[in-house]
Amino acid sequence: MKQFENKKVYAIIPARSGSKGIRDKNIKLLDGNPLIYYSINFAKALGVDRIICSTNSVKYAKIAKELGAEVPFLRSNMAAGDTAMEQDILKDLYKKFKENNIPQPDYLIWLRPTFVFRDIEAVKKCIDVLERNPHFSSARTISETECRLYTIDDNNTLKPDFDDNNKSMIRRQDIRRKFKVYNTDVIRSDKLDTSDDFLGRNVYAVEVNKICGFDIDDEIDFSIVESLMKFNKKLVDAYLF
Secondary structure, eight states, X not given: OGGGTTSXXXXXXXXXXXXSSSTTGGGSEETTEETHHHHHHHHHHHTXXXXXXXXXXXXXXXXXXXXXXXXXXXXXGGGTSTTOOHHHHHHHHHHHHHHTTOOOOSEEEEEOTTBOOOOHHHHHHHHHHHHHOTTOOEEEEEEEEOOXXXXXXXXXXXXXXXXXXXXXXXXXXXXXXXXXXXXXXEEEGGGOOOSTTTTOSXXXXXXXXXXXXXXXXXXXXXXXXXXXXXXXXHHHGGGOO
């Protein structure tokens, strides 16, 4: 990135095949473009050194390359199963970086394709904060979400997952704010941490518009995002790349 010329910054687009909610979700056309298009375009706008798509699919790899990403290797089976987590993908990436003589970066920008809307200035701030403050182990963009959530017990009885002060109704303003955290992560990859706690305990948070917290998990989510893009362009344009 221009403001950090002495640092290597890679964008990682994790896009395995095998989605259960929507078949081939990561390449499903959204407003005429494969879903991964939007994360790749965001990475281009951000100005990272390399944009790498981590996928187990030859088909996905071909599409990612056509859209401007690199796919220097395919993801291993260990990191491509239904139960694989980000730390498994990191282990695979770091191993493949070494095997393919790809320099280990200082930072990874983790761009999940199911999040279409992003705040570019917020992500730049994440990197800037990590550069200036070694105390922080990583950084995340976060967006406000509903704070008055409930669970149900084995008897299907509703239980508050917050202190409701024994009230049937409670104002949102009277509950501590809650946030979604999975839009975009900035990882200190020079630490080569692939533990379950690879982001560490000192994660810096940059709050973004709640539209950035919209995660496409199923057909309903997909339709909502598609409608926003088609009929509410002014609402999402600042967060769409």
